[in-house]
Amino acid sequence: MQKSSWRPWALLAPSLTAVFLLLLVPLCFIVVYSFWLRAPTGADIAAFQLGNYKKFAADFFYPSILLRTIRVAFETVVLCLLMGYIPAYFFYRSKTRHKSVLLLLIMIPFWISFIIRTLSWINILGDTGLINHVLVRVGIISEPLNMLYNEGAVLMGLIQYLLPFMILNVYVSLEGIDKSLLEAARSLGCTEWQAFREVTLPLSLPGVSAGCLLVFVLTSGTYLPPMILGGPRNEMIANLIFKRVIGTLDWPFGSAISVVLLTLLIIIIYTYNRYLGINQIFKSLQ
Secondary structure: HHHHHHHHHHHHHHHHHHHHHHHHHHHHHHHHHHHOOOOOOOEEOOOOOOOOHHHHHHHHHHHHHHHHHHHHHHHHHHHHHHHHHHHHHHHOOOOOOOOOHHHHHHHHHHHOOOHHHHHHHHHHOOOOOHHHHHHHHHOOOOOOOOOOOOHHHHHHHHHHHHHHHHHHHHHHHHHOHHHHHHHHHHHHHOHHHHHHHHHHHHHHHHHHHHHHHHHHHHHHOHHHHHHHOOOOOHHOHHHHHHHHHHHHHOOHHHHHHHHHHHHHHHHHHHHHHHHHOOHHHHOOEE
């Protein structure tokens, strides 16, 4: 074997080893655990059976949480897209020398603990939080509004967590657009809106697709905002997995739920790739 042929594999070896040990091996354990039995005494019995999957499908309580998770993930994607495209486009068109500062402000939330950011909403939306305190003091309301422990509060926590991902993905895609194309469009008589609709928006769609996919996957697997801001009626599938694995130590059933979620996400990503083309996303980011 020539030296040039094995050199790329030697360079990739540390990364491939890390992926194998930290991702593939634990995933294999989860798949194997999902077929085990849970004994009445609490012990896990090695077996190969589909009882955990039948249990998930037999009670509509579990599929309903999965459906709620997909719905909330879709709602989060739509809201993050609507709220994230505008600032990303502003950064792209901005000619100020302080653009790097504006981008730094977008990344500041990554420097703060996700738990602290989520808990902060309690001081904002709670009965004695900032919003209710101001509304009561100015006389707009006489009693505090119930703004916590509902789906709206969960969505706000998820948007706060995921909006920077959407903005950065869209901005990277916009930044890759040759500005001479806009100048050419305007020279041919296009207005600003027409140039945006015909040139900027289509060329930014790969970044939009990447942001939507990332936000959807991260929302489907998160458990902190629903746990802190949603309450028991707004659980998502990750909360159910957490309770089964950590709360009741039912590893087989928790693993089965994890495999169901993973399978569903693989199907969604495959369909997404078939009709939108994930390979085009990566091409746009090169």
